[in-house]
Amino acid sequence: MQILEKTGMKAWNKAVSMKPDDIINLIGEKKLIGRGGACFPTAKKWGFAKEQESDDKYLICNADEGEPGTFKDKFIMENNPENMIEGILIACYTIGAKQAYIYLRREYRYLEKGLKKIIIGMIKKSGTDINIEIILGAGAYICGEETAIINSIEGKRGEPYLKPPYPAVEGLFSKPTVIDNVETLANVPLVMFDENWNPDLRLFSLSGNLKKPGIYEAEVGITMGELMKMGRPDGKIKAVYFGCAGGCMSFKKDTKVDYDVIDKAGCMLGSCTVIAVNEKNSIVDMAAVIAKFFEFESCGKCTPCREGTMRILALLEKISLGYAKPKDIELLEELSIVIRDSALCGLGKSSTTHVLTALSNFRNEFEEKCR
């Protein structure tokens, strides 16, 4: 796997011999994009933060991997944390930050001790005065959202806030802040060092009705059939979910798993999470389970997400139990659209993607339940 290739501080040594602007150019040329799901070009983000004039700047490594079905960051932190930390150091050097935080998901706290040891060793080796601190999240899904992370580290309630100002301009403690995903940062040393680094390789988290679920490295653009083959389908797969927030598609062998194609289908590839669902499972039940997740994880800041996710769950449970009438499906659809269009943050907006895509791909299953 490309991501497991260890650079052993060579990339850092190369980085400190370069000017920050050159590093940003290099990363831009090699087309490194954010791996957290939003696909924002990393070079651009760093560039914004670098240009800000401020005594203090911060870097946050987002290791609050909360998306159900996603476990690539855990894989990286277990198998190649050195690259991630090297990436953090390079990012700090580039933007001029002296303090970095790793916002670690509480469920991953067994990694904390090991990470700390490696951090101490690597900082010693690098000879910088950059400080890296691990902060444990309290377990909220919303704290993976970048503004909510900032609130959380500041000790405030884990709620997103309105952008702009963007974190790169005014973020943690009102100072310029870059927030990058674990996988992005782990790729940074490879971009710096490896001539043949492939920007299209991603870590796919495969799970669901598969005999061999796990992390698989593949290029975006791989067909769905090939991807499933790697995980060995259990039964006949009828649908794939791109995590909870990414929505679902009916399984077709030659669909390309590629950002544009998935986007056009109304879904989001995001962090390359694929959950396979076979014919034995009902999509309505799936929807109810996912809705339960969002109802539980909504922070309660904006009306559509706070009240809406709860109503979505109630409607889906009603449908799933067979008490619903066709007009409930209409209400479900309308409510889902409104939540998608009017919620404050990404979590809220994507909380009904799964309902809307399920309704467009598997409407018959919902209608059958309403007879």
Added chain:
Amino acid sequence: MQIRLNSRDIECDEGMTILDVAKENNIRIPTLCHQEDFPSEARCRVCLVEVDGKLMPSCSTKAREGMVVETENKNVKRARHMNIELMMSAHMQSCFVDVKDHALCRIVAEEGIKDIRFTPAKEQVLDDMGRAITRDPNKCIKCGRCVQVCRDIQNITAIDFAYRGHHSKVTPYFDKDLHDSYCIKCGQCVLSCPVEAITEQDHIPEVLKAIADSRKHVVVQTAPSIRASLGESFGNEPGTLVKGKMVAAARKLGFDRVFDTNIGADLTIIEEANELIERIKNNRPLPMITSCCPGWVKYAEHFRHDLLPHLSTCKSPHEMLGAVIKSYYAEKQGIKPKDIVVVSIMPCTAKKYESAREEMKDDVDYVLTTREFAKMIKMHKIDFDKLEDEDFDNPLGLSTGAAALFGATGGVMEAALRTAYETATGKTLTKIEFDQVRGIEGIKSGDIEINSITIKFAVAHGMGNVQELLKSYKEYHFIELMACPGGCIGGGGQPIPTTWAIRKKRMEGLYEEDHNLPLRKSHENPVLIKAYEEYLGEIGGRKAHKLLHTKYFERDL
């Protein structure tokens, strides 16, 4: 800059939000969580408009050159209606049947929403302990306006969001009752609430009962700031002085006597100015800090035990007047004190709490806010605008301009300085307006020479400013502190809305009242001079102390 708003090209300035632009051009966009004078948090999602095909909150989206905005198309309406329905499903459904006069219900009516497609939310327990403020979580729509005010303006954060998702609620820390918390009862949250989920405790029924009781002699007194704000509830411009009509309305409601709290204010000034001079003479703790504001007093009792010796021991004006009514007035009229019921009309929710304090509970029986008083007048179908002006009853109705100033920030200071200067020096002030302490600046200060001592004074209003000033309180001799922004004219019991623009107008009304009165210095009030001669004895003397002064307690957090 030009934007396209509802297919009209509109010129606007840089930095304006879409909502500002729409307001300027008389385009209606309903809002709930947005409040004037505050940055928007965009929680409620009611002010959504379509910007270049995407829904955006108009309260926080800045206008950009060439932006295309739709405020009423299908998408906007669908989202707006759904969000209102969702909010109504969490709000008291009874409001839907009997439309109340608050922002959410008004929007429901304006938008023509007829049906809510969701079942009502589960009922929650009311928080109505104590005598000042009631919280009804069943009405709360979590717009966060109260939290914003309590945190950003008052810097108290007695209430905040707790729990998450649809379980989230606005509550005092550790889910305590408001009564048990360090809430200072200033009521700024009440002013900001768009759904009446947080209100003053209703004491109208008790007052009506007292009026109906023929054995009781019911006396009402009205605070200095009411005369400049009460009119707003009946469609008058903010700052309109409605003293005469207010007295007439009170008589029509059946109160036996209508007195003026202003005379209590004059009394407070006489005692307080004397206390200041005594403190300076006898080397007692300085600065002296005013204690007219029960919100500030409660703050000090919770957070600043070190400042309690600095608090003036004077009761607040309405408590003083209450004490005088139940002693001096009762004796003169030959009425037993226990048959007298004193009702104060105050711009304040903390006064409700103050009147229930153990050490002062006999002085004033009930406190009604400006809003409650207006509600009572409306309940009795009194046509306020058509009332003939009437005068306060004698003897406790004659007051000075200095007392009128009490309602605005800096007023107590100005009134006290007028009296302190003249009684201590024996000279007459050439200019009696102290411009240093007037106006809406958060912290004001100045100095004056009295008997070759330079007295330094400072004024702060709004708890945020108060806390800022207290960082350097030792520099001063005399400090006036008011919990509410703008002083009592911005109090938690005042008509809704209360914004900075409205506060300024009310303030001007009070300055006008001061200017118009023949007597403008508290110590020249003839009624009080007579009262001291006949009953109270010496200023700051034993009897005065027993009736007019109080003490403070250290309270836990």
